[in-house]
Amino acid sequence: MTNGEHRNAIPNDPMHGAAGARNGHGAEARSDRRATRVTIQHRRSLRLWLTTWSTVLGLALVLPTTAMAQTEITFWYAWGGSEGQALQALVDEYNQGQSEVQVRSSFVPIGDGERILATLAGGAPPDLITVWDWMVVPLGASGALTALDEPLAAAGVTEADYLPGIWTYGSYQGVKYGLPTTLNVYGFMWNKDVFAEAGLDPEAPPRTIAELDAIAEQLTVTDARGNLRRLGFFPNVSSIYFYAFGGQLYDPETLEVTIDHPGNVAAMEWLARYYETYDINKIRRFQAGWGDLASPYNPFYRGQLAMQEGGQWEVAFTRQYAPDLNWGVTTFPAPEGGRPDVAPVQGSFWVVPARATNQDGALDFLTWLTAPEQSARFAAALANIPPRQAALDMPVYRETITPELQTYIDMLLTGYVYTPPPLPVGLYLSEQLNQALAAVQDGTASPREALETAQRNVLRELEKYR
Amino acid sequence: MARGPATAPGTRPKMSAKQRRELWLGLAFVSPWLIGFVVFTLYPVVASFYFSFTDYNVVSAPRWVGLRNYVDLWNDPLFAKSLYNTLYLAAIGIPVSLFLSLVIAMLLNRKMRFQGVFRTIYFLPSVVPAVAVALLWRWFLNPDFGPVNQMLEAVGIAGPGWLADPTWSKPALVLTGLWGVGGSMVIYLAGLQNVPVQLYEAADLDGASAWQRLRYVTLPMLSPVILFNLIMGIITSFQAFTNIYVMTGGGPSNSTLVYALYLYQNAFQFFRMGFASAMAWVLMVITAGALVLIFRTSGWVYYEGRS
Numbered sequence: 142m143t144n145g146e147h148r149n150a151i152p153n154d155p156m157h158g159a160a161g162a163r164n165g166h167g168a169e170a171r172s173d174r175r176a177t178r179v180t181i182q183h184r185r186s187l188r189l190w191l192t193t194w195s196t197v198l199g200l201a202l203v204l205p206t207t208a209m210a211q212t213e214i215t216f217w218y219a220w221g222g223s224e225g226q227a228l229q230a231l232v233d234e235y236n237q238g239q240s241e242v243q244v245r246s247s248f249v250p251i252g253d254g255e256r257i258l259a260t261l262a263g264g265a266p267p268d269l270i271t272v273w274d275w276m277v278v279p280l281g282a283s284g285a286l287t288a289l290d291e292p293l294a295a296a297g298v299t300e301a302d303y304l305p306g307i308w309t310y311g312s313y314q315g316v317k318y319g320l321p322t323t324l325n326v327y328g329f330m331w332n333k334d335v336f337a338e339a340g341l342d343p344e345a346p347p348r349t350i351a352e353l354d355a356i357a358e359q360l361t362v363t364d365a366r367g368n369l370r371r372l373g374f375f376p377n378v379s380s381i382y383f384y385a386f387g388g389q390l391y392d393p394e395t396l397e398v399t400i401d402h403p404g405n406v407a408a409m410e411w412l413a414r415y416y417e418t419y420d421i422n423k424i425r426r427f428q429a430g431w432g433d434l435a436s437p438y439n440p441f442y443r444g445q446l447a448m449q450e451g452g453q454w455e456v457a458f459t460r461q462y463a464p465d466l467n468w469g470v471t472t473f474p475a476p477e478g479g480r481p482d483v484a485p486v487q488g489s490f491w492v493v494p495a496r497a498t499n500q501d502g503a504l505d506f507l508t509w510l511t512a513p514e515q516s517a518r519f520a521a522a523l524a525n526i527p528p529r530q531a532a533l534d535m536p537v538y539r540e541t542i543t544p545e546l547q548t549y550i551d552m553l554l555t556g557y558v559y560t561p562p563p564l565p566v567g568l569y570l571s572e573q574l575n576q577a578l579a580a581v582q583d584g585t586a587s588p589r590e591a592l593e594t595a596q597r598n599v600l601r602e603l604e605k606y607r
Numbered sequence: 608m609a610r611g612p613a614t615a616p617g618t619r620p621k622m623s624a625k626q627r628r629e630l631w632l633g634l635a636f637v638s639p640w641l642i643g644f645v646v647f648t649l650y651p652v653v654a655s656f657y658f659s660f661t662d663y664n665v666v667s668a669p670r671w672v673g674l675r676n677y678v679d680l681w682n683d684p685l686f687a688k689s690l691y692n693t694l695y696l697a698a699i700g701i702p703v704s705l706f707l708s709l710v711i712a713m714l715l716n717r718k719m720r721f722q723g724v725f726r727t728i729y730f731l732p733s734v735v736p737a738v739a740v741a742l743l744w745r746w747f748l749n750p751d752f753g754p755v756n757q758m759l760e761a762v763g764i765a766g767p768g769w770l771a772d773p774t775w776s777k778p779a780l781v782l783t784g785l786w787g788v789g790g791s792m793v794i795y796l797a798g799l800q801n802v803p804v805q806l807y808e809a810a811d812l813d814g815a816s817a818w819q820r821l822r823y824v825t826l827p828m829l830s831p832v833i834l835f836n837l838i839m840g841i842i843t844s845f846q847a848f849t850n851i852y853v854m855t856g857g858g859p860s861n862s863t864l865v866y867a868l869y870l871y872q873n874a875f876q877f878f879r880m881g882f883a884s885a886m887a888w889v890l891m892v893i894t895a896g897a898l899v900l901i902f903r904t905s906g907w908v909y910y911e912g913r914s
Contacts, residue, residue, distance in 0.1 A: 194638075254875040258665045279878050285666035366765065368751070422772055425859050429771035430751040569877040576685070579860045583773070602879075605662045605670075 212242055214268040214502040217249040219489060220523070227522030231515055235506060242502040251489070261285045266494035268503035271322065274560065275567045277311045277490050281318030282565040282606060287493040289317045292504045298511075306558035307528050311490050313563050314396075319490035320511050323525035326553050327378060327485045328470040330451040335360060335371070335444050346448075346469060350385075350411065350476040353448075360447040361419065369419070369427035374448040376415060379578055381450060382408035384483045384559055385475040390570070391562040398564070398603065400574070400596040401589070404479070409588035411476075413581045421582045437462045452487075453549040457524030470548050472556065484556030488525075526550060565606040566599060573598050659884035669881065676885035686886070688861050689869040690893075692777065693845060696865065700781045701840040705833065708788040712795035713825070726796070733789035741853035744783040745770065770855050773862035780851065780863060784844075791836045798832035799825070827909040834908045838898060845894050866890055 218228050225248050232246045251257065251273055260266045261280065272280070280286050293299075300308040304324070311319040333343035339360055347353035357373030364370050376382055380390060388404025391397060399405075416424070431445060432438020435458060440446040442463035451470070459466050475481040491511070493503045509515060513527075517535035520527035524541070526549065527533060533550065542550070562570055577591035586594065622630065634641070659676055661669035680686045715726050732740070747753050748769035756766030769779040806824050815823065826833075848867040851857070857864035857872075866886070874883035 254878065258875065258878070262665045279664065280666055283664055283667035422768060425771040426750045426768035429768065430749055567876075567878055569879070572872070572877065576861075579858075583860050602877075 212499070212502060213245050214242055214497075214499045214506060216244050216246040216503075216506070217267045217270040218246060219249065219251045219271040221248055221250070224523050228519060231510060231519060235509055242499075242505055244506055261494055261496070264496065265498060266496055268497040268499045269491060269493055269507060271489050272319070272492055274311065274321070274488050274490055275571070277319040277492060278313040278563045279565045279567040280492070281311075281316065282313050285495055286318045287495050287497070287500055287504075289320065289493070289504075292508070293317065296508045298508070302529055302531065304528055304530055304533075304553055304558075306560075307486070309393075309563070310486065310488075310560045311563070313565065319492040320507065321528045322489045322491055323516075323520045323523055324528050324553065325452045325454065325487045325525060326549050327381065327450050327452050327473075327487075328549055328552060329448065329473045330441065330455060330468055330470045331448045332441065332444060333467040333469055335447040343467070344469070346471050347474045348481075349474050350479075353474040357448065358418075367423070369423055371444060372419070372424065372427060372446050375424060375428075375446060376412055376450075378450050378485065379408070379412060379574060380559075381473055381483060381485050382412065384485070384557065385473050385479050385481075386411070387479045389559070390574075391564065396564065398562070398570075398596060398599050400570075400577075400599060401592045405592055406589045407476075409577070409581060409592055412578070413588050416582050434458075435462070439463070441468075442466050453526055453546055454524055456543055456546045456549075468545075470545050472552055480557050482552070482556040484552040484558045486553070486558055486560045488528075526553060564599075564603065566602045569602050570595075570599050655884040655887055658881050659888050661881045663881040663884070664878040665880050672881070676882045677889075679882060680885055680889060685861065685864065685869060689864045689866045692862070692864055693847065693866040695777055696780060696784075696847060697841060697844040699778075700784045700844055701837065703781060704785055704788050704791065705836055705840060707785060708791040708836070709795055709829075709833070711788065712792045712799060713821075715792070716796060716799045726793075730789035730793055732786045733793075737849040738853050740783075740786055741850040744786070744850075745854050748779055748783070770863075771859060773860045776855060776859065776862045780854070783850065783854070791840070794832055794836060795829065798829045802828040828911065830908040831910060834901070834905055838901060841897055841901070842894060845890060845897075 216232065218225065220228055229246060232244050236243050249256065249270075251271060254276060257270065257272055257276060257280075260270070262285075277286070281288075307321065307324065308317075310321060311317060329346065331346045336343040336345075336356075341356065341359070347356050353374060360371065360373035361369070362371040383390060383402070383405040386404045386408035388402040388406075388408060389399055390402075390405070392399055427445070428440075431440040432443070437443075439458070439462060441449045441451065442459065450473075455468075455470070459468065472481060473483050475483070491507055493500055493507065497503055510519075511529070513529050513531035513535060514537075516527040516529050517532035517538035520532065521538050521541045524546075526546075527538060532538060564570060573595035577586075577595045580586035580591040580594070581588055658669055660671060660673060661676075662672050663669035711729055715722065715729065719725075735743075747755050750756055750766065750768045750771055753766075753769070755769070759766040767775040769775050802825060806828070807820060810820050810824050846867050847865050848871065851863050851865055851868055852871070855863040857868050867890075870883050870886045870890070873879040873886065
C-alpha cells in the first residue's frame with residue numbers, strides 16, 4: 142500500500158474517521174493529526190499482528206509437548222471397515238489393559254509412498270505405522286526405521302516363533318526393520334463348474350505347465366468376431382512362473398540380483414508364447430470389461446476366467462460375493478524339473494520410525510499386538526494368515542479354517558516360500574519386470590534381452606546403496 | 608514510495624521513518640502469504656533444483672552426483688517415451704480442443720432461446736471432479752459394454768479396444784480431454800462479448816460476408832484470448848496426470864505413460880527423488896521453451912489500442 146491509500150482510507154474508517162473530524166481545525170492541522178493517528182493505528186495493527194502470530198506459533202510449539210507428556214503413542218493403521226474395527230477393538234483392549242501407554246490410533250490408507258515418505262522425512266512421524274512390504278527394506282536401509290532385533294530378543298521372540306521363511310521377510314543385511322501384519326499367499330484356483338461343463342474332471346486341476354496349456358486352450362471361448370468370451374487362464378503375476386520354472390529374482394543367501402536367471406528366461410519364453418497364442422491385445426480388450434475384483438463381477442466368479450492366481454482372501458471374498466461358486470485351490474503347476482511347490486508371499490508390515498518420539502511405548506504395543514493371541518484374532522478378522530505358528534494353532538483362528546484356507550496354509554508351511562526381493566530399490570525392481578513383460582508383449586525384445594535389460598537397470602540402481 | 612528529497616545518483620532514495628514503518632507494516636500484513644510462498648513454493652522449487660544433482664530418496668540425506676540424473680534421463684527409453692506421449696497428446700489435443708471450444712462459444716454467443724441453459728450444459732462437465740470423469744470415461748470407452756462402441760456397432764463399425772489397445776489409447780485420451788472444453792469455452796465467450804458491436808456494424812455497412820466478419824473482425828479481436836487458451840492448454844497438457852493415472856495408469860505397454868505420471872512413479876514409487884527432480888526441471892525448460900516460441904511467433908495476435 143502507498144501513503145495515499147492510507148490517507149484516503151482514514152476518513153472512511155468507522156473507528157477513527159469521526160474523531161479526526163471532531164478534532165480537526167484547519168486543513169493543515171487535520172492532516173498532521175491524521176498522520177499521528179495513522180501511526181497510532183499502525184502500532185495497534187502491528188500489536189494485533191504480533192499477538193496473532195505469536196499465538197499461532199506458541200500453540201504450534203506447545204501442542205506436541207502436551208501430547209508427549211501423556212505417554213501416548215500415535216499409531217497409523219491401514220484398514221477401514223470391519224477390518225479396521227477389529228484392529229481398533231485390539232487397540233482398545235490394550236489401552237484398557239494397562240495405564241502406562243495409551244495408543245491413539247487412526248486409519249491412514251498406505252496408498253503409494255507419498256504419505257509415508259512425507260511423514261518419515263518430517264520431524265515427528267507417528268510411533269507405529271503400517272507400510273507395504275516393498276517399502277520396508279528401502280526405508281530401513283535409509284535409516285528411517287528402528288531396528289527391531291534387540292527389542293524382539295528382549296521380548297523373547299525368536300525365528301522359531303515365525304512360520305518358515307518369514308523371519309527374514311522385512312530384513313536387510315541381517316537387520317530386521319519390521320514385523321509382518323498378516324500374510325497373503327497366492328494359490329492356483331480353478332472353477333470346477335467350468336471344468337465340468339467342458340467335460341473335464343472338476344477334481345483334476347493341471348499339475349504341469351503342459352497340462353495347464355492344454356486345459357487353458359480347451360476352456361477358452363471366442364465369439365464370431367474372434368473376441369474372447371472366456372479365457373482359460375491368464376498368467377498375471379509373472380514372478381510365480383519365474384520360481385515355478387526353477388528361477389529366482391535374487392539369491393536368498395548372497396542377496397545378489399538374478400533377474401536374468403535361466404529359469405526366469407524359460408518362464409518368460411512360456412509367457413511370450415501365451416501372449417502370442419491368445420493375442421495380447423485381445424486379452425487386454427477382454428480384461429477391460431472385467432469387473433472389480435472385490436465384487437460379484439470378479440471375472441473368476443463370473444466364469445470369464447476359468448483358472449487364476451488368487452490369494453487366501455478369496456476364501457472370504459467368494460463367501461461374500463459368489464457363495465454359489467464351485468472352486469478349488471492347489472499349488473501352482475510347474476514344468477518338469479521345476480519347482481512344484483512355489484508359495485508367493487506378500488503383505489504389509491508394522492514399522493517403528495527411527496524418529497518416533499515414543500519408541501519404547503510403540504515397541505511395547507507392537508510386542509503385544511504381534512503376540513499369538515492378538516495375531517490370531519487380527520488374522521481371523523482379515524481372513525489372512527497369521528505369521529506365527531502359535532497363532533495358527535489358536536482356537537480363535539482355527540475355527541475360521543476351511544479346507545481351501547487349509548490348502549493355503551499348507552502351501553506356506555511346506556512350500557517354497559518367496560517374498561518380494563528384500564532390496565533397497567523397492568518397487569523399481571517390479572517395475573523393471575513390468576517393463577520386461579511389456580517389451581516381450583510388444584515384441585520389441587526377446588525374453589532374454591528383456592530380462593537382461595531389467596537386470597542391468599536394477600544393478601545400476603542398486604549401486605546407489607553401496 | 609519514490610517521492611522524497613532528491614538524491615545523488617547512485618544512492619537509494621531515503622525513506623522517511625513513516626515510510627519505512629509502512630513498508631514493514633505492509634510486509635507484515637502480507638507475511639502469511641509471503642511465508643507460505645517461500646516455505647511451500649519457492650523453497651521446494653529451489654530445493655528440487657539442488658536435488659536434481661543428487662541421489663535422494665527423501666528419507667536419507669541427498670548425495671551429490673553431479674549431472675548423473677540428467678545423463679540417466681537422456682539414456683532412459685521411458686523418459687523419451689513419456690515425453691513423446693505427452694507431446695503427442697498436446698499436439699493433437701490442444702488444437703482440437705481450442706477449435707472445438709471456439710466453435711461452441713460462437714454458437715452459444717448467438718441470440719437464441721435457452722441460451723443460459725445451453726451455456727450451463729456445455730460448461731457443466733468442467734465442474735465434475737477429474738477422478739469421477741476418468742472413471743466415467745473408462746466405462747464409456749469399454750470395448751464390449753461401453754456406449755461408444757455400442758453406438759459404433761449400431762452403424763456397423765466394430766469399435767476398437769480404446770484404452771485397452773496401445774494404438775487407440777492416446778486418441779481415446781484426446782477424446783476424453785474434449786469433455787473439458789467448457790473451461791476454455793467460457794473464456795472465449797467472455798472474449799466474444801468484448802468485441803465492440805460497432806465493428807460488426809461497420810463490417811455490415813461495407814458488405815462483409817459472415818466469413819469475412821469472422822476472419823477480419825472476430826478472430827483478430829479474439830486473438831489475445833486464443834493465445835491465452837493456447838498457453839493454458841500447453842501448460843495443463845504438459846502436466847496431465849490425474850485422468851491418466853486413474854484411467855490407464857500409463858498402460859497398455861506404456862502407450863499412455865505421460866511425463867507427469869513417470870515423474871510421479873520415480874518420486875513416490877521408486878524413491879528416486881533426485882531423478883524425478885531432474886525430470887521436473889527438464890519439463891520446466893521444455894515448457895518455458897515452448898512458451899517462448901509461442902510468444903516469439905505471436906505476430907498473429909492483435910492487441911486493440913496497440914500499433
